[in-house]
Amino acid sequence: MDWISRILAPTAFSPRCRDAVKYAAALACQFRCELAILHVVSSPEAMKDETLEQRKAELWTYLGSKCQNVTITRVVTEGDPAGQIVENAHTQAADLIVMATHAYGPFRRHLLGSVTAKVLHDVQCPVWTAPHTERPVDFETVEFRRVLCAVDLVEGSAAVLEWASNFAQAFGATLAVVHVLPGSLLQLGGVYFDPEWRSQAAKSVQEQIVRLPRAPGEILVEIGNVPTTVSDVAARWKADLLVIGRGGQPGIPGRLHTNAYAILRESPCPVVTI
Numbered sequence: 001m002d003w004i005s006r007i008l009a010p011t012a013f014s015p016r017c018r019d020a021v022k023y024a025a026a027l028a029c030q031f032r033c034e035l036a037i038l039h040v041v042s043s044p045e046a047m048k049d050e051t052l053e054q055r056k057a058e059l060w061t062y063l064g065s066k067c068q069n070v071t072i073t074r075v076v077t078e079g080d081p082a083g084q085i086v087e088n089a090h091t092q093a094a095d096l097i098v099m100a101t102h103a104y105g106p107f108r109r110h111l112l113g114s115v116t117a118k119v120l121h122d123v124q125c126p127v128w129t130a131p132h133t134e135r136p137v138d139f140e141t142v143e144f145r146r147v148l149c150a151v152d153l154v155e156g157s158a159a160v161l162e163w164a165s166n167f168a169q170a171f172g173a174t175l176a177v178v179h180v181l182p183g184s185l186l187q188l189g190g191v192y193f194d195p196e197w198r199s200q201a202a203k204s205v206q207e208q209i210v211r212l213p214r215a216p217g218e219i220l221v222e223i224g225n226v227p228t229t230v231s232d233v234a235a236r237w238k239a240d241l242l243v244i245g246r247g248g249q250p251g252i253p254g255r256l257h258t259n260a261y262a263i264l265r266e267s268p269c270p271v272v273t274i
Helices: 015-031 049-059 081-091 114-122 157-171 195-210 226-236 258-266
Strands: 006-010 034-041 072-078 096-099 127-129 146-150 174-181 218-223 241-244 271-273
Touching (some): 015 034, 015 157, 034 049, 049 072, 072 081, 114 127, 157 174, 174 195, 195 218, 226 258
Parallel strands (some): 006 034, 174 218
């Protein structure tokens, strides 16, 4: 599958970062593509020769002898972490960034790491995150059997679905699409529309999704709060991966719109934002 030829995996040497690199390595092995592991030193005072060598040496401990058929590059650089990740993704023409977040513990549903948030706002390629992962990743057992794609039926939905379809095909996974009708659209002045109107609205959405290229057979139309409902469906459907769009244009503040941000925080499985 040549649609993913280069994966970038930033690391800060934390356990979560190491798990993210394992995910990246598993994907690189599957797609037989290049893998670049990047560490950014943010403090100029820390950029001493011995520190650089120590960081480079530590990068070489990642993955060990695994992925012998994958070209792996390891880079240590200086600067603003988010800026360096975005710059490296651009200069290396990365097709996917796989990165950890620092949202964990009891507040993980309310926080998204600042570096991750900045990357999501500014980078143009898809970004893989998993802020909810509580247990270490076993490199040997990383697999994807069920891929869920959430679409909002605005411009870009076809591209999001195409990415999800390609990924599902590469892993032999089952693909489903979910669209959530916000509850606020189904009421006016506190009065809810009747069930027949809701049924017609759901039917209309299904017809629009069917017309999208690569639309799968299983289409789920739900009603409710968008982030919560998408996350609930992902849990109920036992998705191994959730694919969503992040909206807007690169470089424009607020590109990661509210729903995408909330889905990232609440999702029970890894999320790829397109």
